[in-house]
Amino acid sequence: MKRTLLTLVAPATLLLAGCSSGESADMAAPSSTPVAATTTESVTATVDPSEETTSIYEVSENGVTTAVNAPITASSEELAQWCSEAKMALEMYGFDDAESFLAIAQLEVEDSTENVTFESDGSWASNTPSEQAGFIASVNAAANGEC
Structure with missing residues (x-):
C-alpha cells in the first residue's frame, strides 16, 4: 500500500515543482495565444495503519x-x-x-x-x-x- 501511495504522490510533486519557477505571477509575460483549459483529476488515498499487519x-x-x-x-x-x-x-x-x-x-x-x-x-x-x-x-x- 505504501508503494501505491508513493506512486501517486511522486508525479504530483514533480508536476508542482515544474510549475513553480520561483518568480511571482506578476512577472509572467502576457500571451496572445489562446490556451485550452485543462482539468486534472485528484486522487485521494487513505491508508489503514493496521491493514498491512492484518493482511x-x-x-x-x-x-x-x-x-x-x-x-x-x-x-x-x-x-x-x-x-x-x-x-x-x-x-x-x-x-x-x-x-x-x-x-x-x-x-x-x-x-x-x-x-x-x-x-x-x-x-x-x-x-x-x-x-x-x-x-x-x-x-x-x-x-x-x-x-
Missing part, C-alpha cells in the same frame, strides 16, 4: 487466527519441540483439531486464568508473526499426527 493473518469464523503468512525462522529442532508440546497439549485437553487448541493459545490473561502459550514468558500478541506462524504450523502438524 498476513487468516482468521476462522470463530475469530481464531489459523494461519500467519510470514516466513518461519524457527529451527527444525524448535519446530519439532513445539510439535511435541502441542501434541501433549492436544491430548491433555482432549482436542482432535488444531483450531480448538489455537483458540486457547491465543487467549490473553484477561480472558482466562490458564493462559497457554508456546513460550511461558509472553502472550500470543507479544510474539512476532514469524513465531506465530511457526507455532501454528507445529499445532497443525501435531493435530495431523505428523510429529
